Amino acid sequence: MTGGRPTGAAPSLPAVASVAPGLPGRPWISQDWLDVVFLHWRVDVSAVAPLLPAGTRPDTMAVDxxxxxxxTWVGLIAFRFEDTRFPPLGPLGRTGRIGDFVEVNVRVYTVDEQGQRGVVFLSLDAGKLLPTLGARVATGLPYRWADAAVRKRDGRVGYAMRRHGTHLRSVLDVRVGPAITEPTALETFLTARWGMHVHRAGATRFWPNEHDTWALHRASVVSLRDDLVGAAGLPFALTELPPDSVLYSPGVTTRFGAGR
Structure with a gap:
């Protein structure tokens, strides 16, 4: 870690709550996120701040x-999408489903001028073309199409992806450990993020979400090779270091509200 406290830094915010505050209105999309692997590295805010949209700053939390x-923190998150639904449209039936696929994303942690804490996605690689294109158009998020797969056996969960048209890869394998009965303040900070900041059409918007409290397990890295974090504008050597936090969750059903 390098760097000191910024001059005129904003005052500390209340602790991140592990329980969702609830959506202001009816959700417009619902998705199951399953077999979620969270890898995190701590970094100085100076590595993240230049990558953020206007009106946001890095959200900060020390190891203790x-x-x-x-x-602040950089996350490499891998999981399976299942059963995406659009509540305003009602039941879509099997032919209207988006389908199941794997996603690997790089995210950082943000707070805006209204004190809303969320994440900014620096990249999202998804293993199915049509949902990737649809999500990019509908949300403005930096989705990319990739070959992606998941493997789960013998207490281990592994993900592998390669971004189409590039040599960029992310391959990770973790061993799932014991369940966490009382997450630390840092573990809650890294996982209980109730919205995302998205810059689109010249403005930064906050898209809220809600889901049940994460059922978390501690985990350990068996192997890791990643190009995505460096390609997103962060230090290339970061993922050559052991993560400072490794967590796993069986998953949640997540609902998103409209951006504001």
């Missing part, structure tokens, strides 16, 4: 769960 004003 305090807000030191200079420590």
């Amino acid at each position: 769960g305090t807000d030191d004003g200079v420590t």
Whole structure:
């Protein structure tokens, strides 16, 4: 870690809540996120701040769960999408389903001028073409099409993906450990994020989400090779270091509200 507390840093916010605050209105999309692997590295805010949309700044949390004003986090998150639904449209039937696929994303942690805490996705690689194109158009998020697969056996969960048209890969394998009965403040900070900041059409919007409280397990890395974090504009050597946090969850059903 390098760098000191920024001059005139914003005051600390209340702790991140592990329970969703609830959506302001009816959800427009619902998805199952399953076999979620969270890998995180701590970085100085100076590595993240230039990558953020206008009106947001890095959200900060030190390893001990305090807000030191200079420590933020980079996440490499892999999971399976299942059963995407659009509640305003009613039941779509099997032919209207988007289908199941794997996603691997790179995300950082943000807070806006209204104090809303969320994430910014620097990249999202998805293993099915039509949902990738649809999500990119509908949300403005930086989705990319990839070959992606998941493997789960003997207490281990592994993901592998390669972005189409590039040599960029992410291959990770973790061993799932014991369930966490009381997550630390940092574990809650890294997983209980109730919205995302998205820059689109010249403005930064906050898209809220809700889901049940994460059922978390601690986990350990068996193997990791990743090009995505460096390609997203972060230090290339970051994923050559052991992650500072490794977590796993069987999954949740997530609902998103409209951006505002």
